[in-house]
Amino acid sequence: MINMYNKIIIHRHESPDPDALGSQGGLARLLKDTFPEKEVYVTGEEEPSLTFLLKMDTVEEKTYQGSLVIVCDTANQERISDKRYNLGDKIIKIDHHPNDEPYGDIVWVDTSASSTSEMITELFMEVQDEWNLTEESARLLYAGIVGDTGRFRFPNTTAKTLQYTAELIKIDFDRTELYTKMYEKPENLVRFQGRVLQDFEMRKSGLGISYLPQSLLKECKVSLNESSAVVNSFSEVEGIKAWVFFVENEDGSYRVRLRSKGPVINKVAAQFDGGGHPMAAGAKAKNTAETKEIISLLEKECLQYSFK
Incomplete structure (x- = not known):
């Protein structure tokens, strides 16, 4: 399909993380470096904290006529x-989340992959004699894998993940600079993290809970997207099984971020306009009452789970 089309437009999910941008930009760069005659675009809203990875193109509506659209790292059309x-x-x-909504003419979903960036690397490995992997495409794909594996600490890191990563780092790009840009935080975000650590609630069930109201975001000058940087702030607390962040939107609804060390949480997320992985998911809550419902369901999952 890629060979057939001269115009290719690559999308990914809203509020992008390194894997969304890494897979989107890594694929785009692979195609540009392999097929210089093709028009290849990346589109979506900009994420200011991640523009060091990738900046979006301006794509006019007429450009879509006669084009191939590839959507990376996005489980559902919404x-x-x-x-x-x-x-x-x-x-x-192309996605590594559970295929609950198999949209598109071609659906390639691999839930065993650590990231969509790993899948794009696998695609390259299949055609490496024909496609060109350059410093920029390797950097983007590496960033995506690093982001979704938590620097290779999460259990989604497999032998295949490390094998493909080894192929990427055969290309000479500055990994130290990349790590620095991915993980350094401005002073206001560090102070914000301190407030999160001070105020989170720990339940006997093993559930950690944090509410991030608009007043706190404005006080610390932290955007909704930037707040995702502290999602693992209290993940190392002894006895914690799962944790949830409720980030208040300006209309009083909440963006819900869920993480786990064992209890399956994506089924809870799916009940609230969300989804994701068994141990990392996102959802939406219309009001405080719905956040209480989510907490109740997560507590049940935590109580039923015990570490081996």
């Missing part, structure tokens, strides 16, 4: 950034 994704001729979905 979360696709830039809703014009359905204006092209064909859609390819």
Whole structure:
């Protein structure tokens, strides 16, 4: 399909993380370096804290005519950034989340992959004699894998993950600079993290809970997207099984971020307009009452789970 089309537009999910941008940008760079005659674009809203990885193109609506659209790292259509994704001729979905919504003309989903960036690397490995891996595409794919594996600490890191990562670092790019840009935090975000550590609630069930109201975000000058940087702030607390962040939107609804060390949480997220992985998911809560419902369901999961 890629060989057939001369115009390719690559999307990913809203509120992008390193894997969303790494897979989107890594694939785009691979295609640009391999097929210089093709028009290849990346689109979606900008994430200011991650522009060091990738900046979006300006794509006019008429460009979609006769194009191939590829959507990376996005489980459901509601979360696709830039809703014009359905204006092209064909859609390819490439994702590592559970395939609860198999949209598109070609669906490639691999839930065993650590990240969509790992999948794009696998795609390259299949055609490495024909495609060109450069410093920039290797850097982007490496960043995506590092982001979704928590620097290779999470259990989604497999032998295949490390094998493909080894192939990427054969290309000479500055990993030290990349790590620095990915993980350094401005002073206001560090102080914000301190407030989170001070105020989170720990339940006897092993559930950690943190509410991030608009007043705190404004006081610390932290955006909704930037607040995701502290999602693992209290993950090392003894006895914690799962944790949830309720980040208040300006309209009083909440962006919900869920993480786990064992209890399956994506089924809870799916009940509240969300989804994701068994141990890392996102959802939405319309009001405080719905956050209480989420807490109740998460507590049940935590109480039923015991560490081996």
